[in-house]
Amino acid sequence: MDIFRIEGPVRLSGSVKVKGSKNAALPIMAAMLLAPGKSTLKSVPYLSDITVCSELLNSLGCKVAREQNGDITIDSTDVNNPVGDYEIVRKMRASICILGPLLARCRKAQVSMPGGCAIGDRPVDIHLRGLRELGAQISIKNGYIVAEAPNGLTGSEIFLGGPFGSTVLGTANVLSAAVLAKGSTIIESAACEPEITDLANCLTKMGAKIKGIGSPHLYIEGVNELYPLEYQVIADRIEAGTFMAAAAITRGELKIENCRLVDLMAVVDKLRNVGVTVESADHGCVVTHKGTIKTADITTQPYPGFPTDLQAQFMALLALGDGNSVIIEKIFPDRYMHVAELNRMAANLRKEGPVVIIAGVEKLMAAPVMASDLRASAALVLAAMAAEGTTIVNRVYHIDRGYEKIEERLNPLGAKIVRENV
Numbered sequence: 001m002d003i004f005r006i007e008g009p010v011r012l013s014g015s016v017k018v019k020g021s022k023n024a025a026l027p028i029m030a031a032m033l034l035a036p037g038k039s040t041l042k043s044v045p046y047l048s049d050i051t052v053c054s055e056l057l058n059s060l061g062c063k064v065a066r067e068q069n070g071d072i073t074i075d076s077t078d079v080n081n082p083v084g085d086y087e088i089v090r091k092m093r094a095s096i097c098i099l100g101p102l103l104a105r106c107r108k109a110q111v112s113m114p115g116g117c118a119i120g121d122r123p124v125d126i127h128l129r130g131l132r133e134l135g136a137q138i139s140i141k142n143g144y145i146v147a148e149a150p151n152g153l154t155g156s157e158i159f160l161g162g163p164f165g166s167t168v169l170g171t172a173n174v175l176s177a178a179v180l181a182k183g184s185t186i187i188e189s190a191a192c193e194p195e196i197t198d199l200a201n202c203l204t205k206m207g208a209k210i211k212g213i214g215s216p217h218l219y220i221e222g223v224n225e226l227y228p229l230e231y232q233v234i235a236d237r238i239e240a241g242t243f244m245a246a247a248a249i250t251r252g253e254l255k256i257e258n259c260r261l262v263d264l265m266a267v268v269d270k271l272r273n274v275g276v277t278v279e280s281a282d283h284g285c286v287v288t289h290k291g292t293i294k295t296a297d298i299t300t301q302p303y304p305g306f307p308t309d310l311q312a313q314f315m316a317l318l319a320l321g322d323g324n325s326v327i328i329e330k331i332f333p334d335r336y337m338h339v340a341e342l343n344r345m346a347a348n349l350r351k352e353g354p355v356v357i358i359a360g361v362e363k364l365m366a367a368p369v370m371a372s373d374l375r376a377s378a379a380l381v382l383a384a385m386a387a388e389g390t391t392i393v394n395r396v397y398h399i400d401r402g403y404e405k406i407e408e409r410l411n412p413l414g415a416k417i418v419r420e421n422v
């Protein structure tokens with residue numbers, strides 16, 4: 001198992017390029033099931049989650065390959081085994097995003113029910129409700145979601161809101177199924193995250209008829225077939241936001257290339273509030289920070305609000321704030337496994353239900369810590385780069401799920417991160 005040995009404090013400076021978005025790539029890869037033939041996806045990052053998704057699509061009958069130029073090709077001419085096996089799905093919850101496309105393509109699908117994870121229970125009831133509205137019969141048998149629509153799916157009016165807002169992958173599933181349903185579908189309270197916009201743009205390029213892209217109201221006119229395509233996945237806004245927080249916490253100066261500031265306005269706003277300079281530059285931005293971090297209150301919300309996927313990284317930053325800050329997690333109220341680990345590094349954080357009260361400290365100190373999930377591990381890496389001493393981050397396989405070779409990209413900027421296999 002790999003660990004990171006991280007020496008701090010360091011000051012990051014230089015230029016870093018953001019990779020393609022994992023969370024856009026996963027539902028787009030699944031959507032390739034809808035168009036028999038060979039499609040090519042560009043800017044798909046080299047991540048373990050992408051490898052699992054490729055394994056999953058191969059198990060259904062597709063042929064997925066990483067070409068020498070880095071493109072991913074997916075040949076979905078033969079989808080002959082519409083079963084998302086437990087052994088693959090258990091490695092990655094996002095595997096659920098094959099359910100809608102498989103059902104639309106094969107009129108039946110069995111997908112292992114994803115369990116909870118370190119960030120919470122993560123139910124899929126809204127996904128199933130939406131697919132039932134399209135006419136699917138769905139039951140749960142032996143841990144599998146068994147879905148059938150022997151006569152095909154039929155357009156409908158569907159509300160996708162839930163207790164914590166809409167659902168990103170639920171919207172991906174229902175949208176990807178509705179594009180091949182008979183007649184028209186209205187999705188109300190659709191997720192508006194840029195990753196869903198990217199999926200909808202991709203489906204449109206495949207021949208789907210979708211209006212309202214980027215809004216919570218999607219209007220879909222079902223078509224008989226979709227066509228393979230070549231498509232470039234958007235830049236990863238969460239990786240970009242993580243680099244922004246890295247520049248701030250190390251009092252550094254980073255040019256972040258391939259980053260769409262328009263997808264990150266809530267994050268840029270918070271950075272500016274705490275005294276960090278963010279200036280737009282060609283296809284990206286420059287983030288600079290000197291001096292103290294001011295306090296801030298952050299509430300995570302669906303897009304365009306502050307993303308839950310940057311909550312942990314900003315907690316690490318505010319841990320060094322010059323007073324008290326508050327974070328309220330409104331998407332995954334239990335997504336706080338990093339709190340105890342940051343406290344091991346001399347942060348002063350107190351969790352009260354979905355709220356964390358942060359009493360800023362002057363400095364963080366190195367400690368051995370445990371990565372619990374993808375974004376929590378990014379927060380620990382940020383904290384370690386600012387902390388005094390050598391931090392050991394255990395279980396870095398979590399970070400490899402969402403950040404491509406993070407140490408090889410941070411070290412040229414001044415970080416001192418060594419990966420060791422123990």
Ligand code: EPU
Binds near residue numbers: 124128
């Ligand atoms: N929810 C339900 N019922 C459902 C689905 C969701 O109650 O059927 C609840 C969830 O429990 C949560 C809220 O709705 O409280 C939002 O969850 P959502 O379904 O939007 O999450 P997701 O689609 O499973 C994606 C990202 C997550 C990101 C969330 C929120 C991918 C592969 N995953 O998950 O990314 O945190 O949206 O933005 O796109 C990550 O990259 O580290 C990550 C966890």
